[in-house]
Amino acid sequence: MADIYVALIHYPVCNKNQKVVSTCITGVDLHDIARSALTYGIKKYFVVNPQAAQIAFAKRIVDCWKKDESYTHNWTRAEAFSRLELAETLEEVMAKLKDPILVMTSARPKSNITYARLRLMLKKLKRPVLILFGTGWGMADELFKKADHILPPIKGKGSYNHLSVRSAAAVIMDRLLGG
Amino acid sequence: MADIYVALIHYPVCNKNQKVVSTCITGVDLHDIARSALTYGIKKYFVVNPQAAQIAFAKRIVDCWKKDESYTHNWTRAEAFSRLELAETLEEVMAKLKDPILVMTSARPKSNITYARLRLMLKKLKRPVLILFGTGWGMADELFKKADHILPPIKGKGSYNHLSVRSAAAVIMDRLLGG
Numbered sequence: 001m002a003d004i005y006v007a008l009i010h011y012p013v014c015n016k017n018q019k020v021v022s023t024c025i026t027g028v029d030l031h032d033i034a035r036s037a038l039t040y041g042i043k044k045y046f047v048v049n050p051q052a053a054q055i056a057f058a059k060r061i062v063d064c065w066k067k068d069e070s071y072t073h074n075w076t077r078a079e080a081f082s083r084l085e086l087a088e089t090l091e092e093v094m095a096k097l098k099d100p101i102l103v104m105t106s107a108r109p110k111s112n113i114t115y116a117r118l119r120l121m122l123k124k125l126k127r128p129v130l131i132l133f134g135t136g137w138g139m140a141d142e143l144f145k146k147a148d149h150i151l152p153p154i155k156g157k158g159s160y161n162h163l164s165v166r167s168a169a170a171v172i173m174d175r176l177l178g179g
Numbered sequence: 180m181a182d183i184y185v186a187l188i189h190y191p192v193c194n195k196n197q198k199v200v201s202t203c204i205t206g207v208d209l210h211d212i213a214r215s216a217l218t219y220g221i222k223k224y225f226v227v228n229p230q231a232a233q234i235a236f237a238k239r240i241v242d243c244w245k246k247d248e249s250y251t252h253n254w255t256r257a258e259a260f261s262r263l264e265l266a267e268t269l270e271e272v273m274a275k276l277k278d279p280i281l282v283m284t285s286a287r288p289k290s291n292i293t294y295a296r297l298r299l300m301l302k303k304l305k306r307p308v309l310i311l312f313g314t315g316w317g318m319a320d321e322l323f324k325k326a327d328h329i330l331p332p333i334k335g336k337g338s339y340n341h342l343s344v345r346s347a348a349a350v351i352m353d354r355l356l357g358g
Contacts, residue, residue, distance in 0.1 A: 016253075028207050028343075031343065032342075032343045035341055035342055035343055035346065036342060036346050038335075038339050038341075039333070039335035039339055039340050039341070041335055041336025041337060074195075076339070076341035079339065080339075080341070154353070154357070155357070156217075156218035156219035156220055156352070156356060156358060157218075157219055157358075158220060160217050160255070160258065160259075161218050162214055162217075162218070162255035163211075163215060163218055163349065164207075164210065164214055164215075166211060166343070166345055167211055167215050167345060167346060168349075169346075170345075170347075170349050170350050171350055171353045171357070173335070174333070174353065175357075177335060177336065178333070178334070178335065178354075179334035179336075
């Protein structure tokens with residue numbers, strides 16, 4: 001089984017006018033995706049943001065959950081936060097993981113692999129795998145050029161597929177790694 | 180195909196000391212579960228809370244997203260909120276839906292049906308189906324006595340399964356209704 005990592009990307013992403021921007025970190029993205037990552041056996045959850053003030057904001061939350069009192073107050077949150085790591089750039093994460101296979105997700109149709117096929121591949125792969133989730137209105141095109149694999153959008157019953165990144169990340173981990 | 184409804188229950192639920200309490204509504208539960216509900220073709224998303232102040236708080240958010248400006252600002256949120264309805268009690272929701280089949284979810288093992296079996300049943304059922312999601316540390320025992328079906332906990336790789344209710348709701352809708 002491959003070691004699997006996830007990263008939440010705040011730059012480069014699009015805003016609703018398709019301009020490339022850096023988005024803000026939200027507390028609930030830290031909590032929810034860390035809890036999903038731990039549930040599905042993800043090795044590390046990287047939160048990637050190039051803005052020093054944003055990293056400082058997130059660090060205050062992460063540090064709070066590393067305290068002994070936090071374990072006593074709510075060990076399920078504290079344990080989830082122990083998998084979370086802050087990073088300024090995707091390049092930094094890629095270097096740390098030593099050439100991982102890069103899997104991207106998107107709410108737009110540009111996939112080149114199915115969930116079933118990647119699920120099977122993950123069981124056999126030896127190289128680490130890094131799965132990226134975008135914020136804002138989706139990751140910028142320049143990132144997709146680096147991807148080894150791109151997963152299909154999550155479809156439900158109609159044409160509306162505007163899940164929160166927290167919900168989409170949970171569904172994607174479940175499709176790839178759920179019991 | 181059955182008409183499927185979901186409800187987020189704030190009372191009666193347990194706190195971490197297993198005492199039955201009423202929990203607070205959080206804004207992100209309104210947004211995230213409404214977006215998942217619309218993605219998966221759920222007819223209505225009921226938010227159930229017996230506290231007048233809590234309903235008033237949620238109503239301010241819901242009403243804001245019903246305004247024309249909100250549709251212009253972010254139609255994906257406005258559209259999702261159009262499926263959301265506030266209710267004081269589960270009984271009120273059950274009466275409105277005229278005797279729905281009641282499906283409960285839990286992070287604890289007390290299931291009597293699999294995801295695969297319920298997914299198949301939903302395609303054939305004519306009666307409406309109401310799926311309940313709990314807040315706090317899970318729904319109170321008295322609710323489980325009313326359930327027609329109880330789904331298994333969501334399992335990942337190990338024993339940790341402390342997903343947020345937003346993530347769990349998305350995964351459960353995906354397992355039952357995902358394309």
